[in-house]
Amino acid sequence: MKYSKYFMPTLKQIPSDADIVSQKLMLRAGLIRKLSAGIYEWLPAGYRILKKVEQIIREEMGAISGQELWLPAIQPKELWLESGRWNIYGKELYRIKDRSDREFCLGPTHEEIITDIVRKEVRSYRQLPVMLYQFQTKFRDEIRPRFGVMRAKEFYMKDAYSFHATDDDAERYYEEVVKAYKKICERCGLKYRIVEASAGAIGGSFSHEFMVLADTGEEELAVCNCGYGANLEKAACLREENSSSDSLPEMKAMEEVHTPNFKTVDEVSKFFGEKPSKFIKSLMYLADGKPVMALVRGDYEINDEKLKNRLNAAELVLADAATIEKIAGTPAGFLSPITGKKSGIPVHADYSVEHLVNAISGANKKDYHIKNINIHRDYTPDSISDLRNAAHGDKCPVCRREQLKFIRGIEIGHTFKLGTKYSSAMNAVFLDEKGERKNFIMGCYGIGVSRIVAAAIEQSYDNNGIIWPENIAPFKAVIIPVSDSIPVKQESMKIYELLSSKYDVLLDDRNERAGVKFKDADLIGIPWRITVSDKTIEKGGVEIKNRASQSAQIVEYDKILDFIK
Numbered sequence: 001m002k003y004s005k006y007f008m009p010t011l012k013q014i015p016s017d018a019d020i021v022s023q024k025l026m027l028r029a030g031l032i033r034k035l036s037a038g039i040y041e042w043l044p045a046g047y048r049i050l051k052k053v054e055q056i057i058r059e060e061m062g063a064i065s066g067q068e069l070w071l072p073a074i075q076p077k078e079l080w081l082e083s084g085r086w087n088i089y090g091k092e093l094y095r096i097k098d099r100s101d102r103e104f105c106l107g108p109t110h111e112e113i114i115t116d117i118v119r120k121e122v123r124s125y126r127q128l129p130v131m132l133y134q135f136q137t138k139f140r141d142e143i144r145p146r147f148g149v150m151r152a153k154e155f156y157m158k159d160a161y162s163f164h165a166t167d168d169d170a171e172r173y174y175e176e177v178v179k180a181y182k183k184i185c186e187r188c189g190l191k192y193r194i195v196e197a198s199a200g201a202i203g204g205s206f207s208h209e210f211m212v213l214a215d216t217g218e219e220e221l222a223v224c225n226c227g228y229g230a231n232l233e234k235a236a237c238l239r240e241e242n243s244s245s246d247s248l249p250e251m252k253a254m255e256e257v258h259t260p261n262f263k264t265v266d267e268v269s270k271f272f273g274e275k276p277s278k279f280i281k282s283l284m285y286l287a288d289g290k291p292v293m294a295l296v297r298g299d300y301e302i303n304d305e306k307l308k309n310r311l312n313a314a315e316l317v318l319a320d321a322a323t324i325e326k327i328a329g330t331p332a333g334f335l336s337p338i339t340g341k342k343s344g345i346p347v348h349a350d351y352s353v354e355h356l357v358n359a360i361s362g363a364n365k366k367d368y369h370i371k372n373i374n375i376h377r378d379y380t381p382d383s384i385s386d387l388r389n390a391a392h393g394d395k396c397p398v399c400r401r402e403q404l405k406f407i408r409g410i411e412i413g414h415t416f417k418l419g420t421k422y423s424s425a426m427n428a429v430f431l432d433e434k435g436e437r438k439n440f441i442m443g444c445y446g447i448g449v450s451r452i453v454a455a456a457i458e459q460s461y462d463n464n465g466i467i468w469p470e471n472i473a474p475f476k477a478v479i480i481p482v483s484d485s486i487p488v489k490q491e492s493m494k495i496y497e498l499l500s501s502k503y504d505v506l507l508d509d510r511n512e513r514a515g516v517k518f519k520d521a522d523l524i525g526i527p528w529r530i531t532v533s534d535k536t537i538e539k540g541g542v543e544i545k546n547r548a549s550q551s552a553q554i555v556e557y558d559k560i561l562d563f564i565k
Ligand code: ATP
Pocket: 109, 140, 142, 149, 150, 151, 152, 153, 154, 155, 156, 157, 200, 202, 411, 412, 413, 414, 446, 447, 448, 449, 450, 451
């Protein structure tokens, strides 16, 4: 490719509305442009990178017998009603109508469509297992589109779905997919970690996320040296041991204390001169519309996902102030563990409140708190379980020895063991060896192709620009003639012809100063920079510089091909 003819509009200024390094660099390097919030155009060089990532994924999916197909983005409402997701997917789903008022959605994911195909076409266990996958634009009306192409409303995904006759086969294959995903991450030059994840709106029995490690990542991960790793949403918290009974403080009589205008745990703890860990936070939620209370120690946070699972609820929202007043007759901020009993609402406690003695909580009335509230004496929760987010100081739930560490990551892939969630909802069956009708056992496996491009940058850049891992770089090398002299031009052209027969190379033939060309090469992040000047010609070769290591050396003409290889 000759730069003078190539559409790669680089920018000198730092775009002001970009909120993350990768987005700034992608805009500056002329890889993408923003059309609207969360909606991006991929310019030729950006699209090249996207296609390289796609090709790596395609090869690894092929290696585990995946078969590529292509499904429609427009999906009929009826299939989503069958799976039960039309009503629970919420506002992230783009819902549209055609001219005769038929309802559709723009696919955020394709479980319904693929299950429909397989239930129509696969009859017997003999046709199983089968794994089908596609590359496609997905549509999600993200509540907070941000971080450029990483959280976009329209993005490019590889989604794969496997169908099995038995659970064992589904689990065996799941492991194969995990191995293929590892290879994809390695080939894309990503530093990553696999963590246990919560299945969210896709559902199923277990799932793992592939996290690219980056301080700018949206996800918080709890990890341990023993190998354990989980998304914070999912990280398990151990039940605390009961301290021996003789060391327990004596239970004191409950007492109401006037606490005008103090509502938050911090405010009230200052007022009482006690640590937040002495408090019980009482929260009211609506689980599928019904009120429930959750209790957690004042220095911890309730984990909505864990509470949702505990309650087996499809939807969980924190109750607003008006709802709390109406149900409990108490302003928000003064709820107590006793509210549940008073208002007939189920109360679910986190392990962390189990051993609190003489705790402090709201008093169930405006401007009052209670001192010395004690579990089992003053209130009895309907359940006590793990309902909180893991926090600093927690022990690893697996080795139980070391403390968890918290790091950040970008989720680039997600694998789900779905089981029969979709096949039973959509009545997708095959005949097994005994001729009995069975629901397909399914797995689904997504990779954010466009997100990988940005995540790779978050891991690898410097003050001058992007540093692409070789396998996904838009060009392997850039050839820079630094002067207008005829020999420099001729040599550059010769090397360009030699290399471009084997690799993607860029010849910077623009009428620009050498400094500008060097700057752009660094910004775009091309792994090898080949400089041709009168001086290098005198030495019988070119200067080749590596973008990552910055090391440069003179390479003779007939050694260039080998060197680049
Ligand atoms: P997240 O928790 O980041 O919203 P998700 O769990 O909704 O992700 P999946 O439904 O598992 O994502 O989708 C598979 C992959 O698609 C993700 O691992 C991610 O790489 C990518 N992806 C998801 N949402 C977006 C988005 N809005 N923009 C770009 N890529 C996305």
